[in-house]
Structure formats: C-alpha cells, structure tokens
Amino acid sequence: MTGTTKLTVDGQPQQARSGDTILSLLQGLGIAPPALCSDPRIQPGAHCRLCCVELQGQEHPVTSCNTRVAEGMRIVTSSPALERYRHQLLEWMAQSCSSADLQGHPDKALHRELRRHGLAPGDAEPAPRGAVDESHPLIRFNPSRCITCYRCVRICEELQGQSVWHVLGHGAGIHIVPDSGGTLAASSCVACGACVDTCPTTALLDRPGLGQPPAERWTHSVCAYCGVGCEIEVGTAADAIVSVRPVLDAPVNKGHLCAKGRNGHAYERSPERVRQPLLRQEDGQWQASGWSQALDAVAQRLRRVIDTHGPDAVGVLGSARATNEDNYLVQKFARLVIGTHNVDCCARVCHTPSAAAMKMMLGTGAATNSFDDIELARCFLIVGANPSESHPVVGARIKQRLLRGAAQAIVIDPRRTELARQARLHLALRPGTNVPLLNAMAHVIVEEGLFDAGFVAARVEGLEALRSFLQAWTPERAAAICGVPAAQIREAARLYAGSGPAMCLHGLGVTEHSQGTEGVMCLINLALLTGNLGRRGAGINPLRGQNNVQGAALMGCEPGTLTGSQSLEASRARFEAAWQAPLPHNRGLNLLEMMDAAEAGRLKALYVVGFDIDLSLAHQAATRSALRKLDLLVVQDLFLNETARQADVFLPAASSFEKEGSFMNAERRVQRVRRSLPPLGEARPDWQILCELAAAMGLGEHFNYADAESIWNEVRAVWPDGAGLSYARLGRGGLLWPCRDEADPGQAVLHTEGFANGPTATLRVVDYRPSAERTDAEFPFLLSTGRNLYQFNAGTMSGRGPLSDLRATDTLDMNPADAARLAFADGELLQLRSRHGCAELPLRISGQVQPGQLFASFHDPAVALNRVTSPERDSIVQAPEYKLTAAQVARAGQAPR
Ligand SMILES: Nc1nc2c(c(=O)[nH]1)N[C@H]1C(S)=C(S)[C@@H](COP(=O)(O)OP(=O)(O)OC[C@H]3O[C@@H](n4cnc5c(=O)[nH]c(N)nc54)[C@H](O)[C@@H]3O)O[C@H]1N2
Numbered sequence: 001m002t003g004t005t006k007l008t009v010d011g012q013p014q015q016a017r018s019g020d021t022i023l024s025l026l027q028g029l030g031i032a033p034p035a036l037c038s039d040p041r042i043q044p045g046a047h048c049r050l051c052c053v054e055l056q057g058q059e060h061p062v063t064s065c066n067t068r069v070a071e072g073m074r075i076v077t078s079s080p081a082l083e084r085y086r087h088q089l090l091e092w093m094a095q096s097c098s099s100a101d102l103q104g105h106p107d108k109a110l111h112r113e114l115r116r117h118g119l120a121p122g123d124a125e126p127a128p129r130g131a132v133d134e135s136h137p138l139i140r141f142n143p144s145r146c147i148t149c150y151r152c153v154r155i156c157e158e159l160q161g162q163s164v165w166h167v168l169g170h171g172a173g174i175h176i177v178p179d180s181g182g183t184l185a186a187s188s189c190v191a192c193g194a195c196v197d198t199c200p201t202t203a204l205l206d207r208p209g210l211g212q213p214p215a216e217r218w219t220h221s222v223c224a225y226c227g228v229g230c231e232i233e234v235g236t237a238a239d240a241i242v243s244v245r246p247v248l249d250a251p252v253n254k255g256h257l258c259a260k261g262r263n264g265h266a267y268e269r270s271p272e273r274v275r276q277p278l279l280r281q282e283d284g285q286w287q288a289s290g291w292s293q294a295l296d297a298v299a300q301r302l303r304r305v306i307d308t309h310g311p312d313a314v315g316v317l318g319s320a321r322a323t324n325e326d327n328y329l330v331q332k333f334a335r336l337v338i339g340t341h342n343v344d345c346c347a348r349v350c351h352t353p354s355a356a357a358m359k360m361m362l363g364t365g366a367a368t369n370s371f372d373d374i375e376l377a378r379c380f381l382i383v384g385a386n387p388s389e390s391h392p393v394v395g396a397r398i399k400q401r402l403l404r405g406a407a408q409a410i411v412i413d414p415r416r417t418e419l420a421r422q423a424r425l426h427l428a429l430r431p432g433t434n435v436p437l438l439n440a441m442a443h444v445i446v447e448e449g450l451f452d453a454g455f456v457a458a459r460v461e462g463l464e465a466l467r468s469f470l471q472a473w474t475p476e477r478a479a480a481i482c483g484v485p486a487a488q489i490r491e492a493a494r495l496y497a498g499s500g501p502a503m504c505l506h507g508l509g510v511t512e513h514s515q516g517t518e519g520v521m522c523l524i525n526l527a528l529l530t531g532n533l534g535r536r537g538a539g540i541n542p543l544r545g546q547n548n549v550q551g552a553a554l555m556g557c558e559p560g561t562l563t564g565s566q567s568l569e570a571s572r573a574r575f576e577a578a579w580q581a582p583l584p585h586n587r588g589l590n591l592l593e594m595m596d597a598a599e600a601g602r603l604k605a606l607y608v609v610g611f612d613i614d615l616s617l618a619h620q621a622a623t624r625s626a627l628r629k630l631d632l633l634v635v636q637d638l639f640l641n642e643t644a645r646q647a648d649v650f651l652p653a654a655s656s657f658e659k660e661g662s663f664m665n666a667e668r669r670v671q672r673v674r675r676s677l678p679p680l681g682e683a684r685p686d687w688q689i690l691c692e693l694a695a696a697m698g699l700g701e702h703f704n705y706a707d708a709e710s711i712w713n714e715v716r717a718v719w720p721d722g723a724g725l726s727y728a729r730l731g732r733g734g735l736l737w738p739c740r741d742e743a744d745p746g747q748a749v750l751h752t753e754g755f756a757n758g759p760t761a762t763l764r765v766v767d768y769r770p771s772a773e774r775t776d777a778e779f780p781f782l783l784s785t786g787r788n789l790y791q792f793n794a795g796t797m798s799g800r801g802p803l804s805d806l807r808a809t810d811t812l813d814m815n816p817a818d819a820a821r822l823a824f825a826d827g828e829l830l831q832l833r834s835r836h837g838c839a840e841l842p843l844r845i846s847g848q849v850q851p852g853q854l855f856a857s858f859h860d861p862a863v864a865l866n867r868v869t870s871p872e873r874d875s876i877v878q879a880p881e882y883k884l885t886a887a888q889v890a891r892a893g894q895a896p897r
Pocket residue numbers: 226227350351383384385386387389390391412413414415417429430431432433434506507508509510513543544545546784785786787788789790791792793883
C-alpha cells in the first residue's frame with residue numbers, strides 16, 4: 001500500500017498510491033466524476049455507475065470507485081460518450097426528485113450533482129413507489145425518492161453494524177425494506193442516522209429537520225452528551241440548530257454519530273431554558289432579576305456564610321457537562337475566592353473509583369489506550385459496561401471487529417446486553433460479585449502459568465503475595481458466589497490471557513459498588529499479569545460517562561488534587577505562584593461528605609454548576625434532607641432541574657452550542673468546542689459567570705480573562721502534561737495528553753516504558769467483602785440501575801425533544817419468568833420498593849435480565865428512581881452503590897404504603 005504507481009490521467013502523467021482506487025486518486029486531484037453510491041465510510045458499491053471512466057485499451061468504461069490503480073494505466077475521465085452516459089443516468093435519477101426537494105435540501109449529493117450538470121427536476125411529485133414510512137420519530141423514508149444506490153443498506157451494516165435495510169425484488173421492482181418487513185419503527189433500527197446522513201436523495205430524512213430551512217452555516221464542534229466525544233458539524237439558520245451531522249474524518253467517530261448526537265439538540269432552544277437569573281422571594285416564588293442584582297445577592301450571602309461559619313462551610317460542584325475552562329474556574333473559585341478544597345464533580349459518582357485505582361497502581365488515573373486501539377485489539381474484556389447504549393459509537397466500533405471476526409469478546413455483565421449476545425463468552429454474574437470473579441480469573445492465569453512471564457519479571461511486583469492469596473480463589477469457590485459456572489471462568493481467563501492484545505473496557509458495573517475501587521484493582525491485576533499494558537490494542541479503559549467528566553475532575557474539581565491531578569502538597573507552590581494567592585490548608589470534602597456535612601449542619605452553602613444532585617444521587621431522601629438544611633443553595637444550569645427547584649438563586653448558563661472552550665473525552669483527547677449560536681436570552685458561559693461573581697466578591701483581579709482561550713492557556717501553564725495542547729493545535733481532531741510541548745504529538749498509549757509512578761507496578765491483594773445490601777424474604781429482588789440508549793442521565797437535555805418519542809420514561813426490566821409468576825403484564829405500572837424508598841414505573845418484560853434480578857434506568861424526574869437506591873458507598877472513594885439494591889415489586893395502587 002505504501003508504494004507508488006505511475007499512470008496518466010487525461011494524458012497527464014500522475015503518481016498514485018498503490019492500492020488506491022481510481023476514484024480516490026481522482027478525488028485527490030480534484031477532478032473526480034460524480035459518485036453517488038460512494039461514501040468514504042463504506043466499501044465501494046459500483047451501483048450508480050456515474051463514476052465510470054475509460055481506460056485506454058479497454059472496450060467498456062469501468063466504475064472508478066471499485067477499480068484499483070495499476071502501473072501504466074491511462075485513465076480518461078471525460079469524453080463525449082462518458083458525458084452522455086452520466087447525463088442520461090442523472091436524468092433518470094432526477095425523476096426521483098422534485099424542485100422542492102432541491103430547494104429544501106441543497107446539500108444532498110444528488111441535488112448537488114443535478115445543479116452541477118444543469119439539470120432541474122420538475123415541480124411534479126415523482127411517481128409514488130410504495131407508502132411513505134413515517135412510523136419512526138426520527139427518520140422518514142420515502143421510497144419514491146430512492147435511486148437504489150444502497151448506501152443506506154451498506155452503511156447500516158458496515159458502520160453501525162445493525163443491518164436494518166434489506167434489498168428486495170429485482171429489475172425495475174427493486175426496493176429496500178427495513179428488517180421488520182414492515183415499518184422502520186418496528187425494525188431493529190437504533191436511530192443512529194447513518195443511513196440518513198449518507199442518503200444522496202430525500203428518500204431518507206431526519207424528521208426533526210423537516211420543515212426547517214436549510215443550514216446557512218456549519219460550525220465544527222463536539223457532541224455535548226457522552227464521553228466518546230464525537231466531532232459534529234452544527235448546521236444553523238436564523239439562530240437555531242437545523243441539523244447536526246458527523247465530521248467525516250474525525251478520529252473518534254469517523255463519520256458516525258448516535259441518536260443523541262444527531263437528533264438530541266432540541267433542548268438548545270427549548271422554551272423551558274431559563275433565560276434570566278432567578279431569585280427566590282420570601283413567598284417561595286421565583287423572581288426574575290438582572291445579573292448584577294443576582295450576583296450581588298450570591299456574593300453577599302456567600303460572604304455571610306464564610307464570615308459566620310468559615311470557608312469550609314461552603315461546597316462547590318463543577319459540571320461534567322461544561323467545558324474544561326469552566327471547570328478550571330469552578331475549582332479556582334472554590335479554592336481562591338471561597339478558600340476551601342470542598343470542590344467536587346460528578347466523576348465522584350461514576351469513575352472516581354477507576355481514577356483512584358489506576359492512579360494508585362499505575363500512576364495515572366485515566367484510560368491507558370485510545371479508541372483507535374479498538375481496531376488493534378484481538379480480544380475485548382468488557383466488564384460492567386454497555387457501550388451499545390452508553391457509548392454507542394464506540395460500541396459500533398467494537399461490534400465491527402466482532403462481526404468481521406477480527407476479535408473476540410468476553411462480556412462480564414449480569415444482563416445479556418447486545419455485546420454479550422455477540423461475545424464468545426458471556427459471564428452473567430450476580431450483581432456485586434466482580435471481585436471474586438476477577439480474582440478467580442487471576443487464579444487461573446497464575447495457576448495455569450498463563451501470565452506473561454517476561455512482562456511480569458521486568459515490570460511487575462507482588463506476584464508471590466498475590467499467588468498465595470489467590471490459591472484460595474478457585475473458580476469453584478467464585479462460581480458459588482457469582483453464579484457463573486467454574487468452567488466459564490477458566491475459559492474466560494484462558495481467552496483473555498491467550499489472545500492478546502486484549503483490551504479491557506469497563507463501566508459502572510464495576511465502579512458503582514461498595515467494592516468499586518477494588519473491582520478496578522482486580523482488572524488492573526489481570527492486565528499486569530498478562531502484559532496487557534503499555535502496548536497497542538490493550539490496556540485498562542474506563543468508559544468515562546459525560547462529555548467532559550474526565551476533564552472536570554482533571555481540571556481540579558476534586559477535593560484532593562489540583563489541575564492535572566497534581567497532588568495538593570507537591571504542587572501547592574506552583575499554583576500559589578500562578579494564582580498569586582495562598583491555597584487553603586484544610587482537607588476538602590468530597591460530594592458525599594458534603595452531603596453528610598450538610599445533614600449534620602456543618603455545610604451551610606452549596607454552589608452547584610450543572611449537576612442535578614437531587615435526581616442523580618442515590619437515596620434521594622437523604623439528599624433532600626441535606627439540601628433542606630442548607631442556608632444557601634445556588635444552581636447554575638440550563639434548566640430548572642430537580643435540584644434547582646429547591647434553590648435560592650438560579651443563574652442561567654450558556655450551553656455548549658453557545659460558547660467556546662474544550663472537552664476531554666474518555667480516551668484523554670482534548671477537543672475544541674465552538675460557538676454556533678449566541679447564548680439564549682441573558683444566559684452566559686459558566687466561566688464568565690464565575691469571573692463576575694469573583695469580582696462581586698472583591699477578587700476580580702484573579703479572574704480577569706478575556707476569553708476561554710486565555711483560561712486554557714493558564715491551565716497549560718500549571719499542568720505540564722497538557723502544556724502542548726494549544727487551541728491552535730487542537731484545530732480538528734484534538735490531541736491526547738500527555739502532550740508536553742508544541743512539538744509533542746500526544747500519547748495514544750500510556751505506560752509504554754515504565755509506569756507514571758515508577759518503573760514497576762505492584763499487584764494488589766483484594767479480598768471480597770460483600771455489600772451490606774442483601775435480599776431477604778421481604779425484598780427478594782436484586783435491583784441494578786443504569787442507562788438506556790435514548791435518554792441521558794438527568795434527562796434535562798435528552799428528555800426535551802424527539803428522543804422522548806423513542807423512550808418516553810424509565811422502565812423496570814424484569815425477566816419473563818418472574819413476570820409470569822407474578823402475573824404482571826408488559827407496560828403495566830408497578831411500584832418498586834426498597835428499604836430506602838419507593839418509585840413507580842412501567843414494567844418492561846425483558847430476557848436481558850436474569851430471574852430474580854431487576855434493571856431500571858434513572859432518567860425520568862417523574863419516576864425519580866433514586867428514591868429507591870441504597871445509601872451504600874464505595875469503601876475507598878465513596879461512589880454510591882447504584883448497582884445493587886434489594887427490592888420488592890407490586891402492582892401500583894395495590895402495594896402496601
Ligand atoms: N444513552 C446514554 N449514554 C450514556 C449515559 C446515559 O445516561 N444515557 N450516561 C453517561 C454516563 S454519565 C456514564 S458514567 C456512562 C456509563 O456507561 P455504562 O457503564 O455502560 O452504564 P450503565 O448502564 O450504568 O452500567 C453498565 C452495565 O453494568 C452492568 N452491571 C450492573 N451490576 C454489575 C456487576 O455487579 N458487575 C458487572 N460486571 N456488571 C454489572 C449493568 O447490567 C449494565 O449493563 O454512560 C454515559 N453514556
């Protein structure tokens with residue numbers, strides 16, 4: 001592939017990369033013929049034939065999209081015969097569109113070609129060829145517009161891996177149908193939008209965009225939902241988003257998106273967005289106010305708390321949804337203006353256990369490998385993560401490897417998730433038993449001598465201590481605890497150890513347990529034993545949750561560390577010099593400790609930026625009680641979320657479509673967020689609000705920033721591993737840290753030589769301590785909670801738009817056998833009760849869930865699922881145990897109160 005091939009194009013000598021297609025050569029030269037069935041994301045199809053070229057010495061034209069260059073080839077791109085042929089083909093295709101299509105969708109590929117060739121379709125509707133399918137909330141399929149290029153068929157298979165579209169019939173009767181045989185809504189479509197994105201006509205359209213004007217401007221930015229960090233082009237017209245499409249050459253998403261990234265933006269201009277600051281009146285009602293009045297009120301009331309109770313009576317929470325720049329200022333505000341290390345963020349409740357375990361054992365608390373390692377891995381160990389729904393674009397990349405037989409997967413998850421169905425092995429363990437299962441896998445690897453002796457000798461310590469501890473952790477012993485057959489545990493250990501490089505990806509099914517941090521340690525043990533660290537296609541990779549949760553914590557919204565995860569003590573001098581101010585000395589409280597302190601009356605004020613703690617923290621009764629005891633609750637958000645409903649002051653923040661900055665995704669990649677719209681109403685970027693509040697509190701000179709970039713340059717100055725990440729370099733695609741100077745290309749794989757904290761890493765002995773939460777006769781079910789594809793966390797964003805037509809509310813998923821035994825019907829409203837509280841939600845009968853277990857999502861504020869979850873926490877970093885609650889179920893209305 002690296003060699004060059006000499007040939008001529010239209011008589012001119014040219015060099016091509018050997019192995020390239022003629023079409024890509026011509027595209028590079030800027031003289032490509034139209035190619036309507038071609039898309040760089042899929043294999044060539046040679047269906048539309050528009051890309052035909054002549055090869056001297058050959059009788060018939062060839063399709064350039066699937067013909068490779070060859071030495072000495074003489075290519076002719078244009079001749080009267082070719083032009084006639086293309087014109088005829090385009091004329092035929094023009095019959096599948098109307099002038100209204102062209103006006104309404106000028107960016108569709110067929111329409112561009114028609115314009116280029118001076119072809120104007122008539123005003124008449126094309127002849128109908130089957131009913132228009134409007135069954136799906138996000139996608140409209142109009143068969144009369146189909147030119148049978150099969151891009152939808154191929155992209156659904158080759159990019160998303162769903163294979164929804166099928167080709168039926170032949171000759172003039174050929175047509176495509178969804179795999180339901182009927183409507184798209186009834187098909188296996190996951191609404192990723194790839195088929196719409198690639199469709200060159202109006203056969204497939206985004207329904208939410210129907211009736212909107214075409215985009216006038218496209219702005220390059222990053223999706224504001226999950227930690228995958230897909231690059232997007234935001235199409236705007238008249239101060240509204242009319243379309244979002246993927247960036248084709250983005251390193252993360254490679255031209256792909258999921259339903260949320262493409263069609264989850266209705267919240268942006270939602271009438272429910274708060275447009276002005278709000279102050280709570282004596283009578284409990286909100287009163288809209290101007291910014292200076294609101295900020296003065298906050299400043300005065302914070303000052304009063306600090307003067308009376310000291311700075312440690314105040315807590316500040318950053319937002320994993322806001323930018324790095326915003327979060328850097330959140331923690332600087334807490335430490336410098338308030339004078340406390342009581343600062344934390346949402347990372348506390350999801351992957352702080354990962355960060356802590358990885359930092360302890362490897363020296364860096366972040367994913368060791370990049371997403372591009374997915375295409376290099378031969379084995380995936382997917383533990384307590386459901387990428388198909390939670391990180392869909394990563395899920396699709398993994399799925400492609402599995403579908404092509406290029407890699408195998410071991411899935412450890414109580415539920416039969418999509419990837420579990422595709423995996424070579426699915427270990428459906430009992431929730432809360434990761435530690436014994438992973439210990440038993442390590443036992444097999446050690447006892448059977450499957451470990452990487454060379455790697456262990458050179459880079460790992462503690463083998464003997466671990467070996468003697470593991471002797472007792474036979475697969476048989478673990479099997480009895482985990483409910484997984486011993487033979488499967490052995491097979492999983494052999495597969496992981498024997499088919500490297502093996503990439504471990506883990507999620508909240510590991511971390512959100514009382515043994516969360518320890519579960520991650522067990523995963524690291526496995527990777528260390530098998531030499532799956534410091535190499536491509538391997539590693540330990542927490543699938544970080546929100547768009548910027550990795551960034552929020554790394555910027556210093558973490559009580560124990562400063563920006564860049566630098567230790568408070570070792571880096572104190574650096575920060576005091578940079579900030580020209582002293583840092584506080586008292587230990588800071590983490591989020592859960594803040595809630596405890598509020599309950600105990602020691603924490604008096606809480607300033608919450610973009611984090612709906614009322615809805616999302618476990619055991620809502622405790623959260624509510626603690627919030628009620630505060631003297632001051634300030635919420636800075638896009639919406640009056642459940643926490644904000646209890647606040648004293650609300651400050652309206654600009655969304656990520658409305659500001660400049662950067663996000664850091666789950667693989668340590670920093671990417672630029674760009675403003676595509678002005679802030680709505682009086683809303684302001686979070687960083688700007690904090691600067692103005694600092695000024696109102698008399699410390700404005702420390703918060704004097706002209707723009708987001710000047711904040712980021714300060715971050716780079718205090719964080720050596722990020723010094724090379726200038727805005728100019730982040731341009732497209734971003735960069736991964738460590739990136740120490742402007743010549744550093746960034747690091748895709750960590751720990752290639754030594755580890756971040758020394759030349760060797762030490763294996764950990766982790767004993768099993770079961771959760772205090774147990775089932776009994778009264779609470780016989782084990783409830784686990786998590787996500788679904790179409791809704792996101794607190795639902796403030798995903799819940800305001802067409803995604804809700806795909807998933808209107810949370811469901812309680814129950815195995816068919818349990819539902820039959822209890823005579824519950826699908827969809828019926830049930831009451832879910834635990835020792836801690838109860839909630840009502842509809843039943844969804846699902847074979848994904850094992851008998852005796854339940855699964856529910858937590859996105860709908862009307863359900864408020866966290867009324868039910870338990871107050872247990874991780875023993876080391878205090879992440880709540882969202883994944884294990886003993887529960888009972890009854891028909892709503894018939895349940896004991
Ligand atoms: N669509 C969508 N995507 C999201 C989000 C969203 O709300 N919606 N939220 C984002 C956020 S904040 C995060 S942190 C990520 C989370 O992403 P994930 O970690 O994938 O999310 P969850 O669904 O909470 O849990 C993952 C899996 O853990 C399994 N599990 C439960 N208990 C156990 C156990 O004891 N052991 C094992 N091995 N597995 C167990 C569950 O069955 C579930 O399949 O997703 C992000 N992406």
